[in-house]
Amino acid sequence: MLQQVMTEPGKIIFREIETPVPGPGQVLVRIKRIGVCGSDIHVYYGEHKGTGYPVTQGHEVSGQVAGLGEGVTQFRVGQKVTIEPQVVCGKCYPCRHGKYNLCEHLRVMGFQTTGTASEYFAVDAERVTALPDAMTYDEGAMIEPLAVTVHAAKRFAELDGAKVAILGCGPIGILLAQTVKALGAASVLITDISDYRLRLAKECGADFAVNTREKDFGEALLECFGPDKADVIYDCAGNDITMAQAIRYARKGSKIVLVAVFAKEAHIDLFTLNDHELDLDTTMMYRHEDYVDAIRLVEEGKIRLRPLMSRHFAFTDYLKAYQYIEANRETTMKVLIDVDPDA
Secondary structure (H helix, E strand, O other): OEEEEEEEOOEEEEEEOOOOOOOOOEEEEEEEEEEEOHHHHHHHOOOOOOOOOOEOOOOEEEEEEEEEOOOOOOOOOOOEEEEOOEEOOOOOHHHHOOOHHHOOOOEEEOOOEOOOOEOEEEEEHHHEEEOOOOOOHHHHOOHHHHHHHHHHHOOOOOOOOOEEEEEOOOHHHHHHHHHHHHOOOOEEEEEEOOHHHHHHHHHOOOOEEEEOOOOOHHHHHHHHHOOOOOOEEEEOOOOHHHHHHHHHHOOOOOEEEEOOOOOOOOOOOHHHHHHOOOEEEEOOOOOHHHHHHHHHHHHOOOOOOHHHEEEEEEHHHHHHHHHHHHHOOOOOOEEEEEOOOOO
16 A cells, blocks of 8 residues: 655655554554644644654544454444544553543654554554544544644633634634534634635634734724623634734633644743733643534534635645645645545
């Protein structure tokens, strides 16, 4: 079978390797779709602190069960599935207390261990989640980023009726806007510096979409939500500018949730954070229940995935996918790799 390998930043090769045989407790998945995410792009540029080279990528994925190892009875051959890409120890304190997404020895497929970018992939059954028969493989490959936003949304426990501000209008920001509304938020303000992305966010249900090159974030908060401003601010951009906006304009005593990955060392205003008694929270990936909720929200029609799908590339055109993203940053949302073009 064919497997993708990024040998160094910006360079991808393909190699022929043996098709894996599922061991006891494993599932053999025929990979159909892979999504390219922001963290993958960090790897492409050599900016991901937790990734070495060579590395086989692929962690946003959908596929079909092609074989079952000994003892696996919860899946059937031909079933649509996705894969949760965390590899955890199961023994450390977070793992023992149900927070395996924070495993002390966490490795993530496509970053610290082999990803799914191959025609077949053998994986422990506990890392496999069934998809509804009616769900497309394109949608299935987007359950992983949606699970990110489900987990992030839950970091604010009082979403019901809340006024929510989201900084950053990429795929995660727009998915989060949909997710918080699906979970009960009353209204959502989303910001960016791209009018294209802001229009897309409005199409997907954001109540207010503001270009912060044209309007100050603090003014936007007052205009959209009144003097009480937002109950929670999520930073989905992950840079000093957006975090500074969140800290400066958050209502005193409210919460900021960092969703984005900071690719560079951050320099933030801890004095104001402290002086305004702000809660700066963070979010890390997801757990199985977040996958279950993500799938349910799509089934219920509360999340629109298709408007975020920008373009497909053939498996062997993986590098061209990155080059396309590089050349079309503003208008590109989710690029999908067709590992199996017939699916």
